[in-house]
Amino acid sequence: MPDASQQLIDALEWRYATKVFDGQRQIDAATWSTLERSLLLTASSYGLQPWKFLVITDAAIRAELRPHSWNQSQITDCSHLVVLLKKRQITAADADQLIQATASTRGIEASALDGYRQMIQVDLIDGPRSQIIGQWSANQVYIALGNLLTSAALLGVDTCAIEGFSPPEYDRILGLETGDYQSCVVCACGYRSQDDKYASLSKVRYGADRLIEHR
């Protein structure tokens, strides 16, 4: 395999859902900054980026979150805990903001994007998908989660995606009960403990014969 392909597959084989973090070793600032950048570079439908990423390093907040996370030790023992938030609503203001940002970034008139804005309006703001916007936002957030898992693996950083938590309790503790964003999924990032027996378990994955079809 070419180097880049081998590196990618090696990283994906190396990563696993880390159950026990080292508890001491911290991700350095430069590496963390790269991982934040990978979150920001995530693709989203229409480019709307209906998310926020809450990076929690404060030990007291993490201790408060842990009992509402099936008491999973990753919450308190990882280096950087990310709570990925999804946007509650997509509004005309969100569409306007995206159009403005696109126009100014690309040096074009906002009016040149009227058709694009209209598509967002009739789909997500006025259309049937406005009724399921929470699910739509969550779909986008999970793309960011996948991006983070893969990016971290490529940088030798361990992760554990975490759905085993109570979103209402997280929202209460993090002051998210009102406002534009609510908790969606969590990702613990850091370095594995040598004692984590899960690190040496073989991957359980179905084969291409079952999951990939070429037509």
Ligand SMILES: Cc1cc2nc3c(=O)[nH]c(=O)nc-3n(C[C@H](O)[C@H](O)[C@H](O)COP(=O)(O)O)c2cc1C
């Ligand atoms: C969205 C999502 C949520 C998950 N939630 C948890 C969790 O709460 N606790 C946990 O220990 N593992 C969690 N996992 C890890 C999965 O169990 C794990 O990825 C899967 O068994 C495959 O194993 P591997 O990632 O080690 O290859 C989650 C994974 C994903 C993608």
